[in-house]
Amino acid sequence: MSTMNMVQALNSTLDHIMSGDNSVILLGEDIGKDGGVFRVTEGLQAKYGEERVIDTPLVELGIVGMSVGMSLMGVKAIPEIQFQDFIYTAFDQIINQMAKMRYRSGGGFTLPMVLRTPYGGGIKGGLYHSQSGEAYFAHTAGLVVVTPSNPYDAKGLLISSVESPDPVIFLEPKRLYRAAKIEVPDEDYRVKIGEAARPMEGDDLTIITYGAMVPTVLNTVKKNNLNADVLDLRTLLPMDVNAIISSAKKTGRVVIVHEAPRTLGMGAEISALISERAIEYLYAPILRVTGPDIPFPYRLEDYYMPGEARIMKAVKRVMEFR
Amino acid sequence: MTEMVNEQNEKDVFVRAYTAMVLSRTFDKKIVMAQRQGRIGFYTPSIGQEATQVGLSMALDHDDVIFQYYRDVALMIHRGVPIEVILDQIMGNAEDESKGRQMPSHYTAKKYNFMSVQSPVATNLPLAVGAAYALRYQKKNTVVVATFGDGSTSTPDFHAAMNLAAVFNLPVIFLCENNGWAISLPTEKQTKVEISEKAAAYGMKGIKVDGNNFIETYKATMEAVERARSGKGPTLIDAISFRMGAHSTSDDPSKYRSQTVEEGSEKDPITVAEEQLKSLGYLNDSLIAKIKEESTKMVNDKFDIQEKIPAPVPSTMFDDVYAEKNWIIKEEEDDIL
Ligand SMILES: Cc1ncc(C[n+]2csc(CCOP(=O)(O)OP(=O)(O)O)c2C)c(N)n1
Ligand SMILES: [Mg+2]
Numbered sequence: 001m002s003t004m005n006m007v008q009a010l011n012s013t014l015d016h017i018m019s020g021d022n023s024v025i026l027l028g029e030d031i032g033k034d035g036g037v038f039r040v041t042e043g044l045q046a047k048y049g050e051e052r053v054i055d056t057p058l059v060e061l062g063i064v065g066m067s068v069g070m071s072l073m074g075v076k077a078i079p080e081i082q083f084q085d086f087i088y089t090a091f092d093q094i095i096n097q098m099a100k101m102r103y104r105s106g107g108g109f110t111l112p113m114v115l116r117t118p119y120g121g122g123i124k125g126g127l128y129h130s131q132s133g134e135a136y137f138a139h140t141a142g143l144v145v146v147t148p149s150n151p152y153d154a155k156g157l158l159i160s161s162v163e164s165p166d167p168v169i170f171l172e173p174k175r176l177y178r179a180a181k182i183e184v185p186d187e188d189y190r191v192k193i194g195e196a197a198r199p200m201e202g203d204d205l206t207i208i209t210y211g212a213m214v215p216t217v218l219n220t221v222k223k224n225n226l227n228a229d230v231l232d233l234r235t236l237l238p239m240d241v242n243a244i245i246s247s248a249k250k251t252g253r254v255v256i257v258h259e260a261p262r263t264l265g266m267g268a269e270i271s272a273l274i275s276e277r278a279i280e281y282l283y284a285p286i287l288r289v290t291g292p293d294i295p296f297p298y299r300l301e302d303y304y305m306p307g308e309a310r311i312m313k314a315v316k317r318v319m320e321f322r
Numbered sequence: 323m324t325e326m327v328n329e330q331n332e333k334d335v336f337v338r339a340y341t342a343m344v345l346s347r348t349f350d351k352k353i354v355m356a357q358r359q360g361r362i363g364f365y366t367p368s369i370g371q372e373a374t375q376v377g378l379s380m381a382l383d384h385d386d387v388i389f390q391y392y393r394d395v396a397l398m399i400h401r402g403v404p405i406e407v408i409l410d411q412i413m414g415n416a417e418d419e420s421k422g423r424q425m426p427s428h429y430t431a432k433k434y435n436f437m438s439v440q441s442p443v444a445t446n447l448p449l450a451v452g453a454a455y456a457l458r459y460q461k462k463n464t465v466v467v468a469t470f471g472d473g474s475t476s477t478p479d480f481h482a483a484m485n486l487a488a489v490f491n492l493p494v495i496f497l498c499e500n501n502g503w504a505i506s507l508p509t510e511k512q513t514k515v516e517i518s519e520k521a522a523a524y525g526m527k528g529i530k531v532d533g534n535n536f537i538e539t540y541k542a543t544m545e546a547v548e549r550a551r552s553g554k555g556p557t558l559i560d561a562i563s564f565r566m567g568a569h570s571t572s573d574d575p576s577k578y579r580s581q582t583v584e585e586g587s588e589k590d591p592i593t594v595a596e597e598q599l600k601s602l603g604y605l606n607d608s609l610i611a612k613i614k615e616e617s618t619k620m621v622n623d624k625f626d627i628q629e630k631i632p633a634p635v636p637s638t639m640f641d642d643v644y645a646e647k648n649w650i651i652k653e654e655e656d657d658i659l
Contacts, residue, residue: 303658
């Protein structure tokens with residue numbers, strides 16, 4: 001066991017993966033000498049050399065495209081996009097190459113690659129260093145999309161992602177990078193892709209969330225003594241439908257919390273799944289607490305982020321609904 | 323700066339250029355310090371690039387349009403943008419033109435024909451090409467400039483913009499502020515050729531210039547401006563300088579480079595300008611000291627005044643997404659506020 005934050009957990013896991021598997025290569029902007037702008041790859045180039053930890057020129061499209069090419073040849077590429085906000089020039093490579101390779105080659109060509117990128121707000125990053133674009137990726141068949149909410153899951157999900165036969169978008173909630181230190185086992189373990197966590201159990205209502213909103217939800221639940229079932233999805237595509245539906249059936253009241261904008265966000269899909277499969281168990285409408293449908297503001301960031309007050313407003317509404 | 327181009331009085335023009343460089347340097351040092359004190363959230367200083375930016379500005383008219391990037395404070399100052407406007411943006415206060423929505427260093431200054439800065443690098447370049455097309459179509463004799471760094475030349479946007487500008491023979495100047503680094507990556511790891519040489523591949527003129535020398539940069543830009551105004555098409559200028567500071571206030575260059583350029587050394591563009599202006603007889607040590615003193619006082623005073631301006635009121639964050647708020651935003655605003 002070692003006590004570490006999410007950056008340290010990711011860093012030591014990457015180190016561990018690279019030492020055990022020569023076929024793994026990391027590439028991205030400023031990931032080598034500088035160790036990454038958030039220090040996730042610190043020390044890895046010094047240890048594994050410039051051939052395996054590549055400081056690339058400034059071209060996201062090239063980073064993702066090259067990673068697809070590497071993976072086709074049996075190298076496990078782990079590209080980093082410095083901020084999720086800068087991923088869009090690579091969108092074509094992600095949607096039209098990365099996501100569709102297996103399908104269009106009749107299962108012949110596969111991509112065991114993991115694209116890591118920090119996402120989300122809470123660091124005063126304004127319009128272009130705060131975006132939560134998970135729904136763009138979760139809307140794309142062929143991709144697996146995961147996001148850890150603590151150092152333990154970060155390690156277990158990263159190992160599972162590297163072992164995944166399918167390409168993974170690994171979204172790192174940057175607000176949580178250094179938010180908490182917890183015990184992380186030194187040995188290998190896996191957090192299964194497609195499996196939600198239930199960090200709190202309760203009977204009155206279900207709160208479904210993921211990523212940076214998990215600690216916010218847990219604190220709200222504790223502070224207000226809610227008897228809530230809290231689901232941390234961890235995998236956004238494919239979501240853990242069984243955990244979602246069984247909890248919704250148990251409590252009959254559901255609140256969904258995410259930082260990304262509401263319109264066509266993950267909450268819409270979760271809500272639809274519950275409506276289709278468990279509507280007869282519900283005592284109240286399914287409510288979403290989300291970021292508003294506006295670009296992410298700089299100075300007024302605190303008003304953008306869902307917090308205790310807004311979560312409690314929704315909780316009261318579903319609890320008092322009749 | 324129309325008056326500058328036709329300015330007969332070289333002394334005034336050059337001293338004004340020097341003063342803008344000093345003011346920009348003073349400003350940058352103040353903001354970097356203020357960031358350390360927790361009075362500012364973030365900043366990308368222009369330190370080392372003042373001569374490039376001022377040399378560029380000297381060659382432009384007021385009507386010319388600039389798609390600037392996040393490191394162009396000397397350019398803005400020389401073009402007449404008040405320090406207050408720049409401070410308001412960095413502080414994200416209620417008087418900021420972008421209403422405190424953007425991270426510091428992401429300026430908008432519509433009145434001065436400065437467009438609005440984005441973070442994703444080089445995405446301003448195709449916009450400059452489109453703007454140049456529109457202005458030519460409208461029969462305006464206007465030049466459009468896009469600034470960007472050396473690292474930005476690796477992007478698809480750079481390639482697309484260079485090609486389009488050349489194909490349509492547009493009045494655009496691509497001014498690469500080549501400060502030798504893109505965060506931790508030195509230019510020689512970014513590209514295998516000199517940036518000015520890239521122009522040839524698109525069929526446009528490429529110029530390499532000493533970006534530490536404001537007079538040389540001014541002359542090179544004048545050449546590009548004349549080419550653009552006379553319908554002879556775009557130019558790529560590779561202005562070589564050195565990023566004397568950190569990439570940003572979040573960056574620690576000691577992790578990746580040992581090379582430094584000290585302030586006041588012969589590679590400092592401001593020192594270069596001082597030597598030039600002294601030998602031309604336009605400046606002497608006491609005038610230089612006076613300019614520096616006045617800059618310091620001005621920056622300090624204005625900082626203290628602007629710092630008292632409050633944050634924008636929360637409801638402003640819901641404005642300007644559309645011409646009129648749709649029901650979704652109205653509903654969310656009601657819920658949040
Ligand atoms: C498309 C994109 N990718 C990554 C980044 C993160 N980033 C910000 S500045 C920068 C380096 C830019 O270097 P250069 O173009 O040389 O400009 P400089 O900062 O040196 O002036 C990077 C990688 C970004 N802003 N945009
Ligand atoms: Mg640079």
